[in-house]
Amino acid sequence: MKLDAAQISAFDRDGFVLSDGYLDDGEIAHIQDCYMETAARLQHEQSLENVQSGEDEDTDFQVYQIRTAHLQHAIFRMLIHDTRLLDLVESLLGPDIRLIHYQGLYKPAYTGGEVGWHQDNHYFEVAENRTITVWLALDDATVDNGCMWYLPGRHKKLLAHEQLWDTSEKKGFYYAIRDIDDSGAVPAEVRKGGFAIHHCLMPHRSLKNQTDRPRRAIAMHFMDATVPDPSMLKILPEGATPILRRSS
Template sequence: MAGRLPPAFNASPHLLMPWLWDIVHDRRLIDPIEEILGPDILCYGSSFIMKRPQDRKFVSWHQDATYWGLSSPEAVTAWIALTPSDRDSGCVKVLPGTHLRQHDHVDTRDPLNLLGRREKVVADIDAGQAVDLVLQPGQMSLHHVLVIHGSEPNLSKEPRVGFAVRFIPGHVGPRDGLRMSATLVRGRNRGSCHLEEPPEGDFHPAAVARHAQMFRRAMRVIFAGAGRAAPGPSAPRDGR
């Protein structure tokens, strides 16, 4: 799926396809998120993440919060495996304990880096301390918006495909007057996010038009402020 979607459509594709809208609302996904973020939950975005077999592309060490434009770094990414994600295929690796502070990032312009701005964290990385998040299809991992993570190239003979869904609590919104939208998945929207609507059907014209507006807002957020991180507390309620 990710390999066939134009890049713009891979930004929050749950706004374009009802079956993905259903996934981001699925209680099997949302119940554990509520344990971390509380009863009011917004989906801030989603995307397919694909590595082709025996490809040199990778994801550099980074923190998700850097370019998200959030008023507070209270967020969780759910990474859902659609194919096996292991060391050979370049599974996600995390550095435990690094969620306690924000680090500076630089844009590397490396064309093999799968991140949108080719960014990487400016920090001393001890890769030997990294933990591999090995997943089978249908399993998911959760990581904090500030934990340093990345992944190696896919050295296997099969594609590695995941669906990443980003969640924020209902009181979090954009910082510095930025405009952004989000999908309410449980509880109430207590921040300043514009609430997104479900797609009428797969790539319905009305949904595509709304998605285009969302995409333009999202690009302005990503490229605003040279990647300044959100202020405030860095850990969710349970400290993960």
């Protein structure tokens, strides 16, 4: 499943592209079951992080993170090896593809929290900005339940971020863009089974889940495996950043 020419030029112009219908209902139901099973196990093991980065107390609002998802459940490994997905990624990054970060992001009903404005490559520092995120919706993602928001066309430069807390206290989204002008922000509503793909310099955020239904998503972050390894690769656990496709 490749992106077509119109989708690629929309991505170049706007910094993101949205699409419905990537997964079918049977696939989604199975992935949802595995997702909830994994979240419950990690919670039991006290390793389900709350990565909400709003002003709120963690006790009041949560964005639960299934970190290094491919090391947590076989279903997440299958998703990143799926030819349909790698073809999509290849449309934007070329045929040499490495996973650099992989997370389930689960906002529970009523108490799903916020993720502040940030650019992914502020964290990743991949050379030449050769990295993208595929954000897969496991529930209809709407304004009311905390979908992503983007700033169309504002993916041309890295903005100044501030660090929100000491990372020895809490991991997650600990950077936020300083003094952002977010006029022109648009919600990226995606039906369950669809995706949003964004450029690594696209500023994005998500707001609270104010509904009685969960907002579950999977964020898969890929880089062009031909550019030099960013320093984050050296500190991640072995097996966290596999090469998924090679041109030769």
